[in-house]
Each structure stands twice: as C-alpha cells, then as structure tokens.
Amino acid sequence: MRSITVGTTQRQYPAIRNFLDSPVPGVEFVRTGNALRYPNHALFKLFGHVDPMLDNLHVGARGCDLIHFFNRVSLGSTPWVTTFETVLPRWDQHRPKAIRWGLKLLAGKPCRRLIAFSECTAGLQRALLAAHPDLADAILPKITVLHPLQRPLVDGPKLAPAAGEPVRFVIVGADFFRKGGGEVLRVFDRLLERGAPLRLDIVSTLAFGDYASHATAADQAEAIRLIARWPGAIVHHERLANEGVLDLLRQAHVGLLPSWADTYGYSVLEAQAAGCPVITTDIRALPEVNDDAQGWVIPVPKDPRGNGLTGTADERRALSAAIEAGVEQAVTAILADPASVAAKGAKAFARIATMHSPEAHGLRLRTIYEEALGG
Incomplete structure (x- = not known):
C-alpha cells in the first residue's frame, strides 16, 4: 500500500x-x-x-x-x-x-x-x-x-429509566434558540409544573440573535428565568469540554435537537453513539440520521431545499409552534412508555455501528x- x-x-x-x-x-x-x-x-x-x-x-x-x-x-x-x-x-x-x-x-x-x-x-x-x-x-x-x-461512546444499548428515576434529556449547542432550546424549555416548564419526573441538562452559552430564530435578549432572559425556576431538574452548563459533553450523553436517556436550522447535526450521532434516541425535526440531513423507529421526528414547515421556513415573522411563529408541539408530544409519549427509550436507543446505537x-x-x-x- x-x-x-x-x-x-x-x-x-x-x-x-x-x-x-x-x-x-x-x-x-x-x-x-x-x-x-x-x-x-x-x-x-x-x-x-x-x-x-x-x-x-x-x-x-x-x-x-x-x-x-x-x-x-x-x-x-x-x-x-x-x-x-x-x-x-x-x-x-x-x-x-x-x-x-x-x-x-x-x-x-x-x-x-x-x-x-x-x-x-x-x-x-x-x-x-x-x-x-x-x-x-x-x-x-x-x-x-x-x-x-462516529465512534461508539458506550459498550452497548442502555436500559430503560428505572421506576421512580427521572428521564434525563440533554440539549447541546451555543446557538441555543436555533437548536430549539426555547421550545424545549417551555415544554419542560409545563411538564415539571405537573410533577413529571424529568431532568434536562443544557450545554450552551444561550447565545441569541441567530439567523434562523432571530431570538432576542428578552428570549435569553426568559430562558434564564425558566432555568432558575427548576434547580436540580434543569441544569445549565454554560461551557463544557467535548469529553464533558460526551459524559453527559453517557448518563442521559434521550438527546434533543429539535432544530430550526442545521446542515447535519453532529450531536445526534454523539447521542446515538451513547445509546440515546433523539428528538429531532426533519430539516436538511436530519431525516437521514433519525427516524421514528430509532427516535422521534417532528415534521416542520420547510422549503424545497429542506430548510425550515424562517423568512418572515409568521413563518417563524409557525415553525416554533410546530417544534414546541412536537417536543411536548414526544416527551409525553416517553413518560407514558419509558421502555420505548431503551428499544429506540438500541436501534439508534446499532445504526451508528452500521452507518458511521x-x-x-x-x-x-x-x-x-x-x-x-x-x-
């Protein structure tokens, strides 16, 4: 050679x-x-x-x-x-x-x-x-x-969350609002208010002003308020080294990338390699790496290129509403059937070994x- x-x-x-x-x-x-x-x-x-x-x-x-x-x-x-x-x-x-x-x-x-x-x-x-x-x-x-x-991050598929154990979710990304973080926080706030056994880890600087969501300082302030409302249940890591992020995924049950705009979504592969099924939207390449057999996919309004529609204020409101409704539906389904996390996670983990x-x-x-x- x-x-x-x-x-x-x-x-x-x-x-x-x-x-x-x-x-x-x-x-x-x-x-x-x-x-x-x-x-x-x-x-x-x-x-x-x-x-x-x-x-x-x-x-x-x-x-x-x-x-x-x-x-x-x-x-x-x-x-x-x-x-x-x-x-x-x-x-x-x-x-x-x-x-x-x-x-x-x-x-x-x-x-x-x-x-x-x-x-x-x-x-x-x-x-x-x-x-x-x-x-x-x-x-x-x-x-x-x-x-x-993508290298595997765990030795094999994970077990379902134990009875009485909070279901652990992770969302990662500096552009928090473009990644669907605002919608995730609103859903978790409502479900925690109802007593749902959930934990959410956020790895983000909570940056705002991205090209897709057009999030503002007011959106950032509201995110900080919601995080502070649920100490222990919602944990914010402003910055973590990559290995720290991977450790969080190893401990988690479900990954989150209900994104407004992404060309690929490397964090989806990392979550799957840690045995976590992922909740995503269906923009750009995401349907190639996630589906409803191994995760949860939220259909959103898109243009012919596969990008979420974000050009006008009305389009952004519609996209946000679709993401928020989809996240709530998926998380509610997980709470009703925690065993689905293990079943989907096993398929996601196997997919990494086969396709990546x-x-x-x-x-x-x-x-x-x-x-x-x-x-």
Missing part, C-alpha cells in the same frame, strides 16, 4: 469529524499553508469580518500529494478534494458571475472529488448544476456522499484519495 500525504488548512470541528479523525490506512494528514489567509486576516483586522470568497478559497500547498478541504475550493494545481455541507462554491448565491467562476474551478482537473456529507447536500449541489448544463457533465461524476464517522463505522469510513476515504491520485 502506497503512503499518501494529505494536506489540510483547517482544524475546526467539521474537518475533524469528516476526515481528520478518520483512521485512513497509509495516510498522513499534514498542515499546509494558504496564501489567502493574509489578506483575509487584514480584512478582519480592518473591518471586523472576512470576505466570504477569500475565506473559502485556497492558494498554495507544500509537502503533500493532495489537499482535503471543508467547504473550500482551490486555485492551485495540486490535486484536491473537498467535503461540503450545502453547495460549492460557498459564496453569495446572488453573485452569478462569481458562482460561475467557482463552478469552473470545480470542473477543472485539480478538483478530483466533491464529498457531500449527506444525500441532502448532494441533491442541493446537483440542483445548482442544473442551471449550468455545460459544466455539469464535468462536475457531476465527482460528487460522492460520505457521512461523518470509523473503519469503514477510513477505507472509503482511502479509496477516494487513491482515485483522486489516479489509482
């Missing part, structure tokens, strides 16, 4: 989850430079933000056979592949000339594979290419789907890299 050196310019969580942490046989990941980081850094210093085109472009590579990006494309001649979450190029879709130029980079010889991290993502890319038929023939064969890997195996992921990446280098 030939050794392959794969360059990367990114060390963020998505890159770790999708390739840097993959046990790829005979592959060494090395850090490589990007000349465009210097003008981007200057823009950030001057104006407090980066240019979205520069931020998702790359120039320059040393000491590697090929480069693997996340959401980025290259101007260079070194062979490259990229894992992506929505569409490429990841630029303003209202700049057609820029999009056209970016698609020509995807059609070029140095671009060897476009690795969509879900079927939803692959479908969005194909839909974009439908408007560019002269480039589609060169790009479509490069698209492949590879879901993130690190070993299978590593072998698939090895094949992608070999094909990218011509065999």
Whole structure:
C-alpha cells in the first residue's frame, strides 16, 4: 500500500469529524499553508469580518500529494478534494458571475472529488448544476456522499429509566434558540409544573440573535428565568469540554435537537453513539440520521431545499409552534412508555455501528484519495 500525504488548512470541528479523525490506512494528514489567509486576516483586522470568497478559497500547498478541504475550493494545481455541507462554491448565491467562476474551478482537473456529507447536500449541489448544463457533465461524476464517522461512546444499548428515576434529556449547542432550546424549555416548564419526573441538562452559552430564530435578549432572559425556576431538574452548563459533553450523553436517556436550522447535526450521532434516541425535526440531513423507529421526528414547515421556513415573522411563529408541539408530544409519549427509550436507543446505537463505522469510513476515504491520485 502506497503512503499518501494529505494536506489540510483547517482544524475546526467539521474537518475533524469528516476526515481528520478518520483512521485512513497509509495516510498522513499534514498542515499546509494558504496564501489567502493574509489578506483575509487584514480584512478582519480592518473591518471586523472576512470576505466570504477569500475565506473559502485556497492558494498554495507544500509537502503533500493532495489537499482535503471543508467547504473550500482551490486555485492551485495540486490535486484536491473537498467535503461540503450545502453547495460549492460557498459564496453569495446572488453573485452569478462569481458562482460561475467557482463552478469552473470545480470542473477543472485539480478538483478530483466533491464529498457531500449527506444525500441532502448532494441533491442541493446537483440542483445548482442544473442551471449550468455545460459544466455539469464535468462536475457531476465527482460528487460522492460520505457521512461523518462516529465512534461508539458506550459498550452497548442502555436500559430503560428505572421506576421512580427521572428521564434525563440533554440539549447541546451555543446557538441555543436555533437548536430549539426555547421550545424545549417551555415544554419542560409545563411538564415539571405537573410533577413529571424529568431532568434536562443544557450545554450552551444561550447565545441569541441567530439567523434562523432571530431570538432576542428578552428570549435569553426568559430562558434564564425558566432555568432558575427548576434547580436540580434543569441544569445549565454554560461551557463544557467535548469529553464533558460526551459524559453527559453517557448518563442521559434521550438527546434533543429539535432544530430550526442545521446542515447535519453532529450531536445526534454523539447521542446515538451513547445509546440515546433523539428528538429531532426533519430539516436538511436530519431525516437521514433519525427516524421514528430509532427516535422521534417532528415534521416542520420547510422549503424545497429542506430548510425550515424562517423568512418572515409568521413563518417563524409557525415553525416554533410546530417544534414546541412536537417536543411536548414526544416527551409525553416517553413518560407514558419509558421502555420505548431503551428499544429506540438500541436501534439508534446499532445504526451508528452500521452507518458511521470509523473503519469503514477510513477505507472509503482511502479509496477516494487513491482515485483522486489516479489509482
């Protein structure tokens, strides 16, 4: 087996989850430079933000056979592949000339594979290419789907909550309100008021102002009030290291991601790997990783791309109402039948081993890299 050196310019969580942490046989990941980081850094210093085109472009590579990006494309001649979450190029879709130029980079010889991290993502890319038929023939064969890997976090499926034991739920995410946290808190407040045996762990800074929910400081203040109302039953962890989050999931019974907007939902995989079934919405890739056999799925109003409808105040109210009703229905069903948690959790845990195996992921990446280098 030939050794392959794969360059990367990114060390963020998505890159770790999708390739840097993959046990790829005979592959060494090395850090490589990007000349465009210097003008981007200057823009950030001057104006407090980066240019979205520069931020998702790359120039320059040393000491590697090929480069693997996340959401980025290259101007260079070194062979490259990229894992992506929505569409490429990841630029303003209202700049057609820029999009056209970016698609020509995807059609070029140095671009060897476009690795969509879900079927939803692959479908969005194909839909974009439908408007560019002269480039589609060169790009479509490069698209492949590879879901993130996930290692098991427990040895096997969990038991159902014991009689008299609170059912433990966990929700994780800095953008608390975009993740459905506001709706979760209102549901738990009502159910705890009725004496339901529940515990909710929240790992979040309770950030507000996200692009989907448009939550405000008043929403944050209300969340803090509800948390304070139920000490011991609702526990807020402002920040936890990743291992601390995983420990919470190991102790929990059910995960929560009733999200307004997410491209994937890594916390769903982590919860399932800890033997927890998950309550999710049905946006974007979530139906690919959760269903009613192994969890609970809340149908919400969506656009043709699978995104929750959040464009107007009325749409946001309707989406919030659907999430809140769905969370309450699922939690009430769990309280009525705690054994369902163990049954669904066992299926979720088995799914992780089948669909997100690190070993299978590593072998698939090895094949992608070999094909990218011509065999």
